[in-house]
Amino acid sequence: MEQKEKRVDAETLLSFVKQVFKRLGVPEEDAGVTADVLVQADLRGIESHGVARISRYVDRIRQNEIEAKPKIRVLAETPSTLLIDGGNGLGQVVGAYAMRRCIEKARASGACFASVRNSNHFGIAGYYSMMALKNYMIGISMTNAWRLVTPTYGRKAMFGTNPISIAVPAEGRMPFVLDMATSVVPIGKIEVCERRGEKVPLGWGADKDGIPTTDPSAIRTGGFLMPLGGTAENAGYKGYGLAVMVDILSGVLSGAAYGPFVGAPDSEEPCNIGHFFGAIRIDAFRPEEDFCRDMDHLITVLNEAPKAAGQTRIYVAGEKEFEMESKLRAEGIPLHPKVYSTLEKLAKELEVPLKIDIGTASVKRR
Amino acid sequence: MEQKEKRVDAETLLSFVKQVFKRLGVPEEDAGVTADVLVQADLRGIESHGVARISRYVDRIRQNEIEAKPKIRVLAETPSTLLIDGGNGLGQVVGAYAMRRCIEKARASGACFASVRNSNHFGIAGYYSMMALKNYMIGISMTNAWRLVTPTYGRKAMFGTNPISIAVPAEGRMPFVLDMATSVVPIGKIEVCERRGEKVPLGWGADKDGIPTTDPSAIRTGGFLMPLGGTAENAGYKGYGLAVMVDILSGVLSGAAYGPFVGAPDSEEPCNIGHFFGAIRIDAFRPEEDFCRDMDHLITVLNEAPKAAGQTRIYVAGEKEFEMESKLRAEGIPLHPKVYSTLEKLAKELEVPLKIDIGTASVKRR
Numbered sequence: 028m029e030q031k032e033k034r035v036d037a038e039t040l041l042s043f044v045k046q047v048f049k050r051l052g053v054p055e056e057d058a059g060v061t062a063d064v065l066v067q068a069d070l071r072g073i074e075s076h077g078v079a080r081i082s083r084y085v086d087r088i089r090q091n092e093i094e095a096k097p098k099i100r101v102l103a104e105t106p107s108t109l110l111i112d113g114g115n116g117l118g119q120v121v122g123a124y125a126m127r128r129c130i131e132k133a134r135a136s137g138a139c140f141a142s143v144r145n146s147n148h149f150g151i152a153g154y155y156s157m158m159a160l161k162n163y164m165i166g167i168s169m170t171n172a173w174r175l176v177t178p179t180y181g182r183k184a185m186f187g188t189n190p191i192s193i194a195v196p197a198e199g200r201m202p203f204v205l206d207m208a209t210s211v212v213p214i215g216k217i218e219v220c221e222r223r224g225e226k227v228p229l230g231w232g233a234d235k236d237g238i239p240t241t242d243p244s245a246i247r248t249g250g251f252l253m254p255l256g257g258t259a260e261n262a263g264y265k266g267y268g269l270a271v272m273v274d275i276l277s278g279v280l281s282g283a284a285y286g287p288f289v290g291a292p293d294s295e296e297p298c299n300i301g302h303f304f305g306a307i308r309i310d311a312f313r314p315e316e317d318f319c320r321d322m323d324h325l326i327t328v329l330n331e332a333p334k335a336a337g338q339t340r341i342y343v344a345g346e347k348e349f350e351m352e353s354k355l356r357a358e359g360i361p362l363h364p365k366v367y368s369t370l371e372k373l374a375k376e377l378e379v380p381l382k383i384d385i386g387t388a389s390v391k392r393r
Numbered sequence: 394m395e396q397k398e399k400r401v402d403a404e405t406l407l408s409f410v411k412q413v414f415k416r417l418g419v420p421e422e423d424a425g426v427t428a429d430v431l432v433q434a435d436l437r438g439i440e441s442h443g444v445a446r447i448s449r450y451v452d453r454i455r456q457n458e459i460e461a462k463p464k465i466r467v468l469a470e471t472p473s474t475l476l477i478d479g480g481n482g483l484g485q486v487v488g489a490y491a492m493r494r495c496i497e498k499a500r501a502s503g504a505c506f507a508s509v510r511n512s513n514h515f516g517i518a519g520y521y522s523m524m525a526l527k528n529y530m531i532g533i534s535m536t537n538a539w540r541l542v543t544p545t546y547g548r549k550a551m552f553g554t555n556p557i558s559i560a561v562p563a564e565g566r567m568p569f570v571l572d573m574a575t576s577v578v579p580i581g582k583i584e585v586c587e588r589r590g591e592k593v594p595l596g597w598g599a600d601k602d603g604i605p606t607t608d609p610s611a612i613r614t615g616g617f618l619m620p621l622g623g624t625a626e627n628a629g630y631k632g633y634g635l636a637v638m639v640d641i642l643s644g645v646l647s648g649a650a651y652g653p654f655v656g657a658p659d660s661e662e663p664c665n666i667g668h669f670f671g672a673i674r675i676d677a678f679r680p681e682e683d684f685c686r687d688m689d690h691l692i693t694v695l696n697e698a699p700k701a702a703g704q705t706r707i708y709v710a711g712e713k714e715f716e717m718e719s720k721l722r723a724e725g726i727p728l729h730p731k732v733y734s735t736l737e738k739l740a741k742e743l744e745v746p747l748k749i750d751i752g753t754a755s756v757k758r759r
Contacts, residue, residue, distance in 0.1 A: 177701075182699050236701060262578065272569075325652050
């Protein structure tokens with residue numbers, strides 16, 4: 028379905044979002060990082076995690092459910108590990124801090140991993156893993172989240188869509204950036220099918236009895252998302268296992284909440300979300316140029332592999348997103364009318380000038 | 394289908410397999426490790442990676458395609474990383490060495506990761522990750538492998554079933570042990586359905602044109618396995634991304650072969666398989682007892698979650714395998730008649746006494 032949408036260039040949107048957070052008492056640099064994570068999501072075509080989500084963060088700061096000026100503390104440290112307390116700050120602020128520290132420590136010790144407690148929704152996992160790229164490191168990023176997914180053979184949401192991201196530098200080619208929820212699909216995809224009156228493929232979700240269903244309403248109302256793989260027959264227990272792995276590294280290892288105990292986005296209590304980050308120095312293993320040459324080769328070989336009947340292209344993780352970013356940097360980021368009104372409302376309430384309407388265009392979303 | 398099978402106790406089988414490798418010139422300790430990895434696979438119910446596979450290793454050693462006495466070397470080292478050349482030794486010997494070194498170094502630096510080149514098929518990934526458990530560490534293990542799996546939208550096998558394993562200690566409960574191929578199923582499951590004249594679920598594999606099919610013969614003959622998730626609609630590109638991640642960490646980072654260039658099991662050339670291992674000290678983050686208490690709690694909460702209609706149990710990764718091990722340690726390991734003849738043949742050729750027939754039993758396999 029195409030819709031008339033407003034378009035805004037990335038820098039203008041970034042500046043507006045940053046001002047919003049500054050008005051809420053978030054320090055300059057932290058406001059900048061938070062805005063950057065949100066706008067990056069839009070640029071990469073992951074609108075569900077972009078500025079469309081801004082109200083959730085704004086509301087929680089206003090209601091003192093998220094600290095605008097968190098006290099982030101390192102609670103324990105070895106040459107290659109960090110335990111961090113996020114002080115109930117914005118997940119973006121806490122995440123960027125933790126990843127920055129991992130990168131610094133990996134420089135000295137080869138690799139470093141951080142497990143983080145007492146944080147909040149951090150946006151796209153890929154933002155943090157990609158921070159490693161310009162340092163010629165492999166970046167890793169994970170987080171647990173509010174429960175939406177049922178374990179295989181269950182009929183209750185016991186964990187979140189717990190994403191895994193890994194970013195790996197290349198040279199002539201774009202970096203390899205995997206950024207995936209461990210559920211088959213996010214809840215947003217179910218909602219889209221429901222609105223359109225379409226069935227969903229079997230394996231995306233289960234109804235209130237835990238039975239896999241193609242009815243999006245049955246999934247949305249009392250039902251659950253299913254882990255990657257879908258049904259048990261199609262190895263959904265592997266996606267379930269990966270989701271629990273993320274929960275252990277992010278939640279149990281840090282002492283954050285885990286499984287069904289992660290706080291709801293609308294709860295008055297802190298969410299106590301946990302994250303896990305890692306940075307691994309390439310040149311601790313091989314000269315950067317040798318590694319990057321092989322990465323370019325592997326990516327090219329995959330791209331050029333014979334295509335299935337009717338297909339014209341084989342993608343490598345991250346390619347679609349980099350292409351989207353390059354397109355949207357040139358054409359501007361399309362804003363859904365609903366998202367635009369949210370921003371307008373915030374602009375009025377917080378007295379931040381909103382000069383982001385640079386025209387309208389008919390934009391087909393991915 | 395039930396079949397009359399011979400049963401053997403684990404210790405007897407271990408001793409026989411160890412003798413076989415010793416006769417081939419493998420040093421005492423290395424022969425012990427190799428036998429242990431193979432018998433552990435049988436005990437855990439993963440027969441495809443157990444003694445049923447012994448001939449492949451034996452033949453390659455006899456044909457000088459695998460080194461019986463490899464020169465394993467550390468090529469590069471930082472406080473938390475290791476680059477290891479496996480000297481074309483048995484994957485089990487190289488894998489156990491690399492994981493042992495990771496554990497030693499993690500003791501000093503908090504965490505350590507090893508990328509390994511010039512190795513061979515190492516059996517079950519879970520063996521190495523579980524080595525970390527008794528040290529109160531989280532263990533990680535991955536390997537690339539001979540190509541069997543097509544990328545999403547492809548029609549050529551470009552990478553192996555590239556498994557990921559992570560093992561996490563608990564206290565009152567069994568440890569969490571995820572050990573999963575990044576394909577939906579192993580090739581063995583396709584073969585079983587073909588023999589039985591059954592269709593396979595859509596998503597397990599594709600035919601020679603890369604079109605998902607339910608016909609096991611079309612998958613086996615010129616077709617391919619599909620990555621976890623299955624079709625693109627069901628997010629098979631995520632399994633594809635995970636498989637490439639394993640290939641990067643095991644193959645590209647170490648300088649081993651990667652993607653479609655990993656050597657075939659029947660090639661006269663070295664396979665140059667790559668592995669990736671990691672060990673993370675729990676007490677670098679939290680006191681072991683706090684962590685293990687929370688692990689017990691998470692596992693219990695998942696086990697006790699409400700069950701889907703018609704289901705009686707929710708498993709946590711590793712539970713099925715630990716239960717199988719405990720059962721087979723008590724009852725003996727069932728050996729398929731074909732596997733038994735292989736062992737008999739080896740016993741004669743290598744003059745190793747085979748006294749493993751402790752009776753026959755009708756055994757229902759998982």
